[in-house]
Amino acid sequence: MPHEMTEHDQMYSVREAPWHLGSGANVLMLDAAPETRMARIDAAGHAFTVEETDVHLRKERPAGDDGQPDVTFLKVEGWKALTRSDTGDVLNVARGSYEVVQNIVGHELFEALSTGARLDDGSGGTVKAGAVCYLSARVDEPQTVTGDDSPIYPYVVVLWTHDGSGALQARRTSVRPVCWNTISLGEAEARRSGRNFTFRHTKNVLVRIEEAKRVIAGAREETAAFVELANELARLSVTDEQRERFVTTFIPKPEAEVISDQVLDNILRERTKVRAIFDGPTNPGGPPQHGLRPGPGGDRVPGPPAELPQQRHVPRAHAAPRRAAEAEARADGPRARGRDAARSLSREAVMARFRLFATLSDGAGDCCRISCDGHRHFLIERTKHGVTVERFRSSDPNRVHRRAHDLCVLGWAVAWASEEGGV
Secondary structure, three states: OOOOOOOOOOEEEEOOOOOOOOOOOOEEEEOOOOOOHHHHHHHHOOOOOEEEEEEEEEEEEOOOOOOOOEEEEEEEEEEEEEEEOOOOOEEEEEEOOOOOOOHHHHHHHHHHHOOOEEEEEEEEEEEOOOOEEEEEEEEOOOEOOOOOOOOEOOEEEEEEEOOOOOOEEEEEEOOOOOOHHHHHHHHHHHHHHOOEEEEOOOOOOOOOHHHHHHHHHHHHHHHHHHHHHHHHHHOOOOOHHHHHHHHHHHOOOOOOOOOOHHHHHHHHHHHHHHHHHOOOOOOOOOOOOOOOOOOHHHOOOOOOOOOOOOOOOOOHHHHHHHHHHHHHHHHHOHHHHHHHHHHHHHHHHHHOOOEEEEEEEOOOOEEEEEEEOOOOOEEEEEEEOOEEEEEEEEOOHHHHHHHHHHHHHOOOEEEEOOOOOOO
């Protein structure tokens, strides 16, 4: 599963439910943060120690006269196995010099770094059967961006591993950890911004705790710089033309001379989804500004062009009437009529260069026409009861041969024909 929580993993979340709640993961929802260290350890599933055991290699010799194989277990020098004290799960096989950081150390570091943070909005737990442990607390320093009514809260996160995949880490991030996905996302954000502090697995792992405090505290300046940049971008006005240029560039139309109706409809539908973001429920402001700032003089940004009716977040019960309305608008609108005329002219111009090369039929109304312009350029067009369901061009004869072979395997018959009397 993406959250990487096994049956031996556990987590707690204060007030805010994680996305995987109800998926079978062991999630403890709390109204307030645990008041003591031991309560927090129990809630996060950290009530185990990592035990070190010797590693042995099984050696088996052929059976002797008694018919029983000779089995011995040889100790592997320089290596040790790390296991959970409660479940016995093997978390890692490490070299003998590897220093184990027990869960209690992670909690000590968390308490030192989260001074002044709101533990009431934190989380803690394990993933990968206890191999990765984490704790988080919300820093009560909300930041807001112009035009957005949702505050951005940074979090202090402490993370440590028992499988050798990472060291003890402390970071300041805007991502609240609740699973492996959010742990990885928060780590990437903190590393990119220089807000991730790493402790090597040594006996004196907490010696550098004061340095870690300074690094995390210094991140406040970087957060302020980010908010300043975000506010500057939010104050920029965006015209309807600029927005539409972004949509058509983000989801471009293929440059092929012949585009199937299905491909074109897919492009229009995806562009409509992008336009819907501008006045969706997660974008404050909504219509008629579509979440964008007013232009100079307070001019409002016009609505999106009506290639397709604007997609709305509507209940499932209203989806069918909406789709019917969209289909009617798409079929009868002036833009649709112009588009159909342009397609027709384009097809006629293209087809004028091609001559019928072969025809395949399934005997039930479906037909596939293969045409060639005499210069190794092929046009494949398959119809179903007179309606085109597939059309593409190719200069690769092998691709054409494979398509014809696939149809023949399905029972299609080949009827050769050409203006020169056949092939």
